[in-house]
Amino acid sequence: MDTDDFFALFYILKLNRSEIDLKAITISTNAWSDAGHAVNQMYDMLYMMGRDDIAVGVGGEGGILPNGTIMPNVGGYIPIIDQGDGTAGYCRYRQAVPIGRGGRLDIDSNYGFRKSFLPQGKRKYSPLRQPTAQQVMIKTISSGPTVVFLLGSHTNFALFLISNPHLKKNIEHIYIMGGGVRSQNLTGCCPKNSTSSCQTTECGDRGNLFTDYTSNPYAEFNLFMDPFAAYQVIHSGIPATLVPLDATNTIPVTEEFFETFEKNQNTYEAQYCFKSLKIARDTWFDDHFYTSYFMWDSFMSGIAASIMRNQHNHQGENEFAEMEYINITVVTSNMPYGISDGSNPFFDGRTTPKFNLEINGVHSGHVQTRLRDPFCIVKNGRGKCQDGYTKEVVGPRGVPVRVAVRAKPNQNSKTALDREFFVSFLDVLNQRENSGLFNFSTQFPHYSGKLHKPDFRGKKLGKNVVFDMDMSAGDFIALIYILKLPVEEINLKAIIVSPTGWANAATIDSVYDLLHMMGRDDIPVGLGDVFAMNQSDPVFSAVGDCKFNKVIPQGSGGFLDSDTLYGLSRLLPRSPRRYTAENSVKFGAPRDTDHPELRQPLALEVWDSVVKSLHPGSKVTILTNGPLTNIAQIVFAGKNMTTVIKASDILIVGGHINHDNTDKGNVFNAPSNKFAELNMFLDPLAAKTVLSSELNITLIPLGVQRNVSAFPKIHKRLSTTKKTPEAIFAKRLLSRLRSLQKTHPRYKHMDIFLGEILGAVILGGDSSVLKSTFDFKNIKVIATGYESVDGQIIIDEKQGKSVKVLENVDHLAYYNVFANTVNDEKQSAVVGSFDEQRRVWSAPSNRN
Numbered sequence: 001m002d003t004d005d006f007f008a009l010f011y012i013l014k015l016n017r018s019e020i021d022l023k024a025i026t027i028s029t030n031a032w033s034d035a036g037h038a039v040n041q042m043y044d045m046l047y048m049m050g051r052d053d054i055a056v057g058v059g060g061e062g063g064i065l066p067n068g069t070i071m072p073n074v075g076g077y078i079p080i081i082d083q084g085d086g087t088a089g090y091c092r093y094r095q096a097v098p099i100g101r102g103g104r105l106d107i108d109s110n111y112g113f114r115k116s117f118l119p120q121g122k123r124k125y126s127p128l129r130q131p132t133a134q135q136v137m138i139k140t141i142s143s144g145p146t147v148v149f150l151l152g153s154h155t156n157f158a159l160f161l162i163s164n165p166h167l168k169k170n171i172e173h174i175y176i177m178g179g180g181v182r183s184q185n186l187t188g189c190c191p192k193n194s195t196s197s198c199q200t201t202e203c204g205d206r207g208n209l210f211t212d213y214t215s216n217p218y219a220e221f222n223l224f225m226d227p228f229a230a231y232q233v234i235h236s237g238i239p240a241t242l243v244p245l246d247a248t249n250t251i252p253v254t255e256e257f258f259e260t261f262e263k264n265q266n267t268y269e270a271q272y273c274f275k276s277l278k279i280a281r282d283t284w285f286d287d288h289f290y291t292s293y294f295m296w297d298s299f300m301s302g303i304a305a306s307i308m309r310n311q312h313n314h315q316g317e318n319e320f321a322e323m324e325y326i327n328i329t330v331v332t333s334n335m336p337y338g339i340s341d342g343s344n345p346f347f348d349g350r351t352t353p354k355f356n357l358e359i360n361g362v363h364s365g366h367v368q369t370r371l372r373d374p375f376c377i378v379k380n381g382r383g384k385c386q387d388g389y390t391k392e393v394v395g396p397r398g399v400p401v402r403v404a405v406r407a408k409p410n411q412n413s414k415t416a417l418d419r420e421f422f423v424s425f426l427d428v429l430n431q432r433e434n435s436g437l438f439n440f441s442t443q444f445p446h447y448s449g450k451l452h453k454p455d456f457r458g459k460k461l462g463k464n465v466v467f468d469m470d471m472s473a474g475d476f477i478a479l480i481y482i483l484k485l486p487v488e489e490i491n492l493k494a495i496i497v498s499p500t501g502w503a504n505a506a507t508i509d510s511v512y513d514l515l516h517m518m519g520r521d522d523i524p525v526g527l528g529d530v531f532a533m534n535q536s537d538p539v540f541s542a543v544g545d546c547k548f549n550k551v552i553p554q555g556s557g558g559f560l561d562s563d564t565l566y567g568l569s570r571l572l573p574r575s576p577r578r579y580t581a582e583n584s585v586k587f588g589a590p591r592d593t594d595h596p597e598l599r600q601p602l603a604l605e606v607w608d609s610v611v612k613s614l615h616p617g618s619k620v621t622i623l624t625n626g627p628l629t630n631i632a633q634i635v636f637a638g639k640n641m642t643t644v645i646k647a648s649d650i651l652i653v654g655g656h657i658n659h660d661n662t663d664k665g666n667v668f669n670a671p672s673n674k675f676a677e678l679n680m681f682l683d684p685l686a687a688k689t690v691l692s693s694e695l696n697i698t699l700i701p702l703g704v705q706r707n708v709s710a711f712p713k714i715h716k717r718l719s720t721t722k723k724t725p726e727a728i729f730a731k732r733l734l735s736r737l738r739s740l741q742k743t744h745p746r747y748k749h750m751d752i753f754l755g756e757i758l759g760a761v762i763l764g765g766d767s768s769v770l771k772s773t774f775d776f777k778n779i780k781v782i783a784t785g786y787e788s789v790d791g792q793i794i795i796d797e798k799q800g801k802s803v804k805v806l807e808n809v810d811h812l813a814y815y816n817v818f819a820n821t822v823n824d825e826k827q828s829a830v831v832g833s834f835d836e837q838r839r840v841w842s843a844p845s846n847r848n
């Protein structure tokens with residue numbers, strides 16, 4: 001669900017419901033957005049438009065068995081070719097999508113405008129209650145004749161078609177945005193008057209995979225995310241209309257359209273769309289935005305709506321595009337067919353192909369495995385892989401599809417808008433009928449963006465601490481605990497977050513919200529690298545491999561729940577601070593945006609500011625609860641930034657010391673690796689770097705974490721003490737983890753997050769009360785590139801680094817200390833919840 005998807009959504013919602021009545025939306029979870037962030041943004045957009053009646057489906061926990069049996073509610077997180085029995089899996093195709101700035105981070109947050117503009121309604125993601133994509137499709141299509149719009153990858157819909165052949169009769173037509181048939185990419189071309197030094201890149205390619213055109217110059221992103229799924233849709237026998245790059249390349253967002261749009265923002269939805277378009281332009285990587293950004297999904301919606309107004313028009317005549325029938329197929333594998341090279345799970349190592357596919361057929365060749373797949377690379381030539389290519393073919397290997405080939409010019413030559421659809425798009429978005437009800441500021445007319453910062457004058461602040469977190473559920477509870485410790489003992493200077501662990505980068509907004517709740521808007525938050533060390537692509541660093549974090553489930557008990565704090569993130573007060581895509585030339589951006597002062601700082605920048613703020617001779621203690629990516633970056637940073645850390649202490653929550661080959665680790669989705677702990681496994685090279693450095697390290701390993709991971713005991717202690725707002729939230733989160741663990745097997749690992757709180761308690765606790773004992777061990781971390789051993793810790797008396805290791809802690813004392821601290825009324829929340837904000841912002845008499 002990227003930016004142009006909601007351009008299309010708003011266009012459809014504004015049309016007369018007697019012509020197009022949108023009944024349901026399902027979210028693609030294996031492309032440009034992440035499920036948890038996408039579904040909550042969708043709920044908010046529908047709430048703004050007064051359309052809470054529209055069903056929204058996302059994800060699902062079903063799998064595909066080795067024999068090809070498709071279980072109910074497959075979530076669509078993994079392309080069909082790689083789908084197993086869960087939601088964890090490799091990013092074969094999705095790794096072509098950038099993860100950080102300019103990619104999923106900006107889409108998940110809509111560049112920062114999602115939280116600042118959209119109103120917040122009552123609907124939200126909730127674990128095991130959220131309707132799945134398949135449930136919503138089945139219910140909607142079962143009810144009668146249905147037209148389907150496909151604006152992303154085809155995984156969800158292909159799974160529906162394969163699993164529910166009896167419902168095909170209810171699908172009247174499929175409209176698809178994606179593919180490229182005869183298209184020629186306009187991006188990466190040299191100007192006509194350019195010098196010989198200009199080097200073309202993807203210029204003239206059929207596709208638009210700008211991150212991997214040297215391997216695959218033929219595919220378009222939507223179909224490339226799951227070529228086999230797209231093949232099933234195109235070859236389903238259901239009438240289809242394709243709006244490919246052939247047509248969208250002829251309707252770029254021109255400067256004239258942009259300026260006209262800027263002057264015509266008469267509805268909330270028009271404002272939201274323009275804000276999004278403007279920040280996309282302002283953060284564009286070069287100066288060719290107006291020839292590189294096109295009307296993609298919105299154009300398809302306009303074409304579809306125009307065709308549907310005249311249902312007897314079989315040739316697809318419409319106001320906005322010229323149409324043509326073309327015989328096409330979708331390439332799913334590369335010739336020669338019938339090979340077995342380890343790239344194709346449908347055939348490799350199987351006596352009978354999966355889904356009974358034809359031996360030596362079109363699906364039996366080499367399947368692109370990753371970015372820069374060596375099979376695909378042609379020296380000094382164009383890449384040869386065609387996975388996802390909507391290829392024009394002759395004969396029965398293709399199917400006739402109605403294809404938009406070019407955008408129609410504006411019939412009114414006196415206007416600056418040179419395409420007919422430009423006029424319709426702006427008119428529809430700005431019409432008063434079916435327009436949005438309110439945005440965030442008009443939903444709450446007495447909204448205050450006041451920051452809450454403490455006054456520490458007259459207090460002698462305690463130990464300087466930086467908290468490095470990967471934004472798992474346990475990390476948020478640990479953060480609450482740290483913020484409750486007396487500032488005279490623990491002075492939390494900064495937080496740095498690592499998106500290489502349990503949550504996606506946009507979840508940083510929940511960190512800001514929790515700090516706002518606790519009155520600590522003074523604490524800076526830095527965003528770390530989105531890739532584990534050496535996992536970003538050497539050619540295009542915005543993309544990279546998921547070799548390690550592929551073990552984290554995409555759905556329940558994984559990213560979906562971490563990104564939404566198990567459905568509870570929207571209970572937190574909304575902070576004025578948030579991630580934004582705002583940027584500055586000062587930090588290497590091609591241009592300043594409107595508000596460069598709102599730029600999200602990076603982890604190393606925040607660390608540098610902490611170092612500069614210290615008095616001479618001062619130290620910093622780092623508590624790290626996730627992969628050691630950020631700490632390794634600090635180790636590798638310049639001298640000024642590392643001088644302080646060498647004299648400081650680091651508490652590492654993670655690692656597993658295996659004493660007798662019977663005590664297993666917790667990398668539960670990598671069965672070949674029996675003894676690693678997840679924080680070490682998720683970035684083993686970073687772990688090796690840190691644990692072989694000169695730093696003063698205390699390790700809190702998995703074994704001792706497990707000793708204090710009893711949900712009933714910690715829950716009981718929280719229930720028998722006074723309840724501060726933060727204690728209520730912590731108890732609610734822990735209760736949900738416990739309930740889910742008992743309810744569904746996807747949540748069996750929830751006690752992992754309880755152990756993560758231990759580091760915070762050790763940081764601020766009295767060892768005599770906790771009865772904590774330590775020992776020194778010489779250890780090494782394995783980082784060889786082999787999944788079966790990476791991240792494992794071994795004892796090496798000769799070459800290992802001497803590390804202080806927590807051996808034991810009194811678990812009852814631990815539970816008591818934790819519960820008493822979070823329930824202490826000192827340093828308690830200044831804003832208890834979003835509901836509290838809602839009441840204050842809705843009533844003028846209560847305004848602060």
